[in-house]
Amino acid sequence: MSVTQSGARPSDLLPASILGLLGSRGPMTRAELAAALRVSAATITQASKDLMARGMVLELGQIASAGGRPARPLSLVGSSGRIVGVKVTATHLAVVAAGLDGTVWQAESVPFEAARPDALDQAARSLGAILDGIDQPVLGVGVGIPGAVDSLESGVADSPTIGLHNAQVGAALRQRLGLPVLVENDVNALTVAEQVYGVGRTYSTYLVITIGRGIGCGIVIDGQVYRGAGGGAGEIGHIPMVEDGADCPLGHAGCLESLIGSSGLMRQARQLGLGQVVDGSASFDREREAIRRLAEVARRDPAVAEGLFGWAGGWLGGAVAGAVNLLNPEVVVVLGEGSEQWDLWQPGFEAAFRAKLMASRRSIPYLVEAWDEDKWALGAAALVIATSFDRDGATGYQGELVRERLSHAASGRRRPQARV
Numbered sequence: 205m206s207v208t209q210s211g212a213r214p215s216d217l218l219p220a221s222i223l224g225l226l227g228s229r230g231p232m233t234r235a236e237l238a239a240a241l242r243v244s245a246a247t248i249t250q251a252s253k254d255l256m257a258r259g260m261v262l263e264l265g266q267i268a269s270a271g272g273r274p275a276r277p278l279s280l281v282g283s284s285g286r287i288v289g290v291k292v293t294a295t296h297l298a299v300v301a302a303g304l305d306g307t308v309w310q311a312e313s314v315p316f317e318a319a320r321p322d323a324l325d326q327a328a329r330s331l332g333a334i335l336d337g338i339d340q341p342v343l344g345v346g347v348g349i350p351g352a353v354d355s356l357e358s359g360v361a362d363s364p365t366i367g368l369h370n371a372q373v374g375a376a377l378r379q380r381l382g383l384p385v386l387v388e389n390d391v392n393a394l395t396v397a398e399q400v401y402g403v404g405r406t407y408s409t410y411l412v413i414t415i416g417r418g419i420g421c422g423i424v425i426d427g428q429v430y431r432g433a434g435g436g437a438g439e440i441g442h443i444p445m446v447e448d449g450a451d452c453p454l455g456h457a458g459c460l461e462s463l464i465g466s467s468g469l470m471r472q473a474r475q476l477g478l479g480q481v482v483d484g485s486a487s488f489d490r491e492r493e494a495i496r497r498l499a500e501v502a503r504r505d506p507a508v509a510e511g512l513f514g515w516a517g518g519w520l521g522g523a524v525a526g527a528v529n530l531l532n533p534e535v536v537v538v539l540g541e542g543s544e545q546w547d548l549w550q551p552g553f554e555a556a557f558r559a560k561l562m563a564s565r566r567s568i569p570y571l572v573e574a575w576d577e578d579k580w581a582l583g584a585a586a587l588v589i590a591t592s593f594d595r596d597g598a599t600g601y602q603g604e605l606v607r608e609r610l611s612h613a614a615s616g617r618r619r620p621q622a623r624v
């Protein structure tokens with residue numbers, strides 16, 4: 205993984221590259237690091253000695269190496285700095301503080317009203333209070349938003365679903381927090397987390413499908429998240445599926461999300477005569493609760509299982525097969541709050557997915573990951589660690605600031621956090 209196109213590697217980036225690689229692939233020997241970073245073994249030996257002296261990297265027990273000489277793999281010390289991730293929703297911010305290795309040390313949910321005119325001030329105040337309580341150097345803050353974000357660095361977001369329009373999220377938070385801030389579409393951020401801490405350790409081209417209130421898709425091609433020209437790639441939910449369906453929140457009739465996003469599932473349930481199950485909830489997160497109740501009914505009643513979740517799985521399987529035919533990934537990952545009901549989605553998905561794949565791709569595997577809400581926020585936090593191996597400069601000056609803070613954290617120096 206080379207940091208600059210020319211292969212030249214400014215020496216101050218090498219420690220960050222080593223940390224990024226150990227963060228993304230897990231423990232590696234010095235020889236493996238040298239090969240991956242295309243530098244000499246002596247360079248890695250010196251850099252890793254420095255990182256070990258600073259307490260960021262440790263040497264694990266001896267393993268037999270291919271050459272017969274025993275080798276000791278190096279591993280990240282996850283506690284040597286914190287990365288903070290924020291998932292923005294219409295009603296709250298999910299916030300995590302994690303170690304460099306992705307271990308979540310702290311998770312909080314704070315109120316947030318996206319529709320308020322001073323929403324960004326409110327967010328900055330809440331985040332500032334959380335950051336003040338973290339007793340480790342914080343490398344930066346990643347923010348995931350359900351909508352289109354112009355670039356990670358500038359962080360201007362448009363999110364019709366939660367009511368943010370042309371919101372200067374990056375600039376506002378940076379100014380108030382005095383830390384590097386990276387902003388990304390939430391599904392793309394989750395995809396970065398897979399790249400750094402998940403399937404990215406094994407695969408380089410894959411799709412991350414999220415099911416829940418919306419239907420999303422993150423696309424990784426050759427180890428890079430594909431954002432599209434305006435940061436809006438991967439909107440699999442808005443692929444048109446039927447001629448005269450209901451409208452989705454963006455106003456398309458009959459798109460995938462209008463069919464099988466949470467509100468589409470609830471509409472289908474009403475059509476199956478399950479209206480009282482759907483509408484019997486007054487709670488704050490009523491869609492999610494309604495889907496859970498429908499799943500309980502479906503687990504007792506095979507006709508509901510097939511007519512509702514199996515039906516939804518069929519639509520999803522067809523759409524994902526289309527994406528696989530188009531992009532030829534090695535694997536598909538399915539996650540999101542809807543994966544709680546995957547046992548019910550799976551039969552319909554499996555049948556439609558395999559039937560609609562091109563013959564040469566019919567054996568592609570898919571992985572379904574257990575879900576908890578903090579994963580969205582961890583995805584946003586992963587944006588920060590991912591900057592350490594940002595070879596395309598996509599994170600710009602914010603990425604440089606993260607790497608600078610990383611070297612300060614590595615040297616054991618604490619910097620006072622500026623509050624502008």
Ligand SMILES: [Zn+2]
Nearest residue numbers: 442452456459
């Ligand atoms: Zn749509």
